[in-house]
Amino acid sequence: MCEANAYLIENNDNKLIMEAVDTVEPEGDGVRLVNIFGDQKFIKASVYSLSLVDHKIFLKPHNP
């Protein structure tokens, strides 16, 4: 399987917010993550970078 783990970039650190992510879709002022188990999570962030061979998605939060 080719899912990836999603990390939120926080103060020079990265916080794992969801594992085994399949889809990332824009929704409202953020993105909706859905993993291969069907779990969903909405995050006020956008995709910052990808490193797919490492199975990583980095999301940058939208600051209020």
Place this chain on the structure above:
Amino acid sequence: MCEANAYLIENNDNKLIMEAVDTVEPEGDGVRLVNIFGDQKFIKASVYSLSLVDHKIFLKPHNP
């Protein structure tokens, strides 16, 4: 391997711009794509959505 194909969203159609993409990194007013063969491409676009199990990255062009 868990690379994906990158598509540029164009007028309700999607144009394949690079296969076997490993990393996508922000650079200037766009993103730099690097595939598993080391080929690089700079695109004035940002990541719109992902469908990793389908090996697809969708990029939305930045309109001038």
